[in-house]
Amino acid sequence: MTPDFYALWQQQDWHDVQMHSMAFKREDVEVALHKAQRSISHNSQLKLTDFQALLSPAAEPLLVELATTAQQLTRQRFGHTQQLFAPLYLSNLCANECSYCGFSMSQKVKRRVLTAAETEQECQALKNMGIDQVLVVTGEHERKVGMPYFRQMLPLIRRYFSSVMLEVQPLHQADYVELRQLGVDAVMVYQESYHQPSYQHYHLKGQKADIRWRLECPDRLGQAGVDKIGLGVLFGLANWRTDATFLAMHLLYMQQRYWRSRYSLSVPRIRPCSGGIEVQHPLQDKHFVQLICAFRLLSPSLEISLSTRERAGLRDQLVPIAITSSSAGSSTRPGGYAVDPEALEQFSIDDNRSPVQYQQRLQQLGLAPVLKDWDLYLGRET
């Protein structure tokens, strides 16, 4: 058995990976592109080094070819469809101090943890909007918003939706086994950054400051047999090419070891929040597209989601190329749909279209919106 991901990560030298990612030539990019195009009708899997070539500066002049191939692979695998979901924020309590986040414990904001009745009110509001797949989100507060709270809320939420995803603090393997039985279909745990100095720079206090606990979390999810595992980086914290390369390493490692799970990728870029920071490593739109296309070429079966952090115009361009799942009508505050629409957001959103408006736009783009593609009886066996 190969070592687990934490050991693999420790063996890597960030600086070497960063230098390597700049050294590719146009020929390397063409080889990687050729392999990806070939994979449309042959078994032709890209290697990590092909992915790095596609991310490199040498690939920038070939962005059109990257996007065309990405689109072909996406359509072949996922058809002319787009999954729709909405986030459901239950709490903005947080025991961490992360300098980019509006929920950090030192932020002077009104804190709220939804009660059972409030949660049901929010679920009903989402259901009325036509939403059937939710991403349950909380700030990270183990003591007040931990397993006892999830045990209370998840069965309520589960009654309203055909698929429930979860984005909360990293938990123990046994907790994930229990969460599956409570109705969780997918768990997203984003690493934010694989660069230790940057990670420690932004994550100052709380359990989130423990990089190892977070890096090992996807292994715990895989061992618990969670059906869909979400990986991601918060772009803007460290060099994007290098962080993306580590993310790809993590993905390939997970796919190889936990072969029964599906994988989903999230590629948020830092957005302004209340009391936030200046972005050290901004990811430009052009590079953002390159990054998403490179992941599609690396893994045609990878689900890639895009949130309403991104503006409508860019989303409408990106979605047909490589995105398989997107949110609409999102509120990023607990109670934001029905209970207290005035509360503070975790981050500001940039696409304010309602689910109905967004579905109409998808249809214009030649994509069928898919609201339901899962059911409660799937994935419960442990």
Next chain:
Amino acid sequence: MFTIADITLHSHLLMGTGKFASARQLTETVKASGTELVTLALKRLNLQQKNDDILAPLQQLGVRLLPNTSGAKTAAEAIFAAELAREALDTHWLKLEIHPDPRYLMPDPIETLTAATELVKRGFVVLPYCSADPVLCKRLEDVGCAAVMPLGAPIGSNQGLQTLAMLELIIEQANVPVIVDAGLGAPSHACQALEMGASAVLVNTAIASADDPVQMAQAFRLACQAGALARQHGLANKGGSEGSSAVASSPMTEFLEAL
């Protein structure tokens, strides 16, 4: 023409209903394909809603529905889905699909055989999606499956009949219809499968992902007709059709006959 359970089908093309851009495109494509049997994923259906975007147009068309259990990773999940489908769609026909590998969607032979055994006992007409494994296909037939559906290549891969040598053995040995499912990328692949003696093929991605799905459905329809017709009337290079052992005469055979 071929028969599954006691139903005779004239079209040798079965269609999948995923991946289409709209209900209208799906409807037009199904019509153009001439198919009489379409499969649909139970997990995609919203059974609480009257006008489901996939189910409603298919019901209007009047094609026979073959619900499938995609999403199931175990026999227990597939059996649960089958019961739901039977109740909701009023059909005891079932395409059994169990793929625990979400990357290549390879069917699990062990879970599939377990589920098929139970579902046949419960009165289902079971059409299992399976690997192109001749022994597995015999085992599935032995437990009472109404057909077997071995793969030509991974689902959605467009690679064609990569499992050709095994498919030949499966077809040779089968006492139930063999439907080549998955991996067919072009009408020529479908035609070849029927020339070989498959009873039918099931196609989704190659049609839904084409630039013009309606025209591609028509192309597959013609290819299936051509393949079935060729099979029926004795291919010159395949030693004749089933039951016909006519061999062309040659100077060598004349010599042997004179002995």
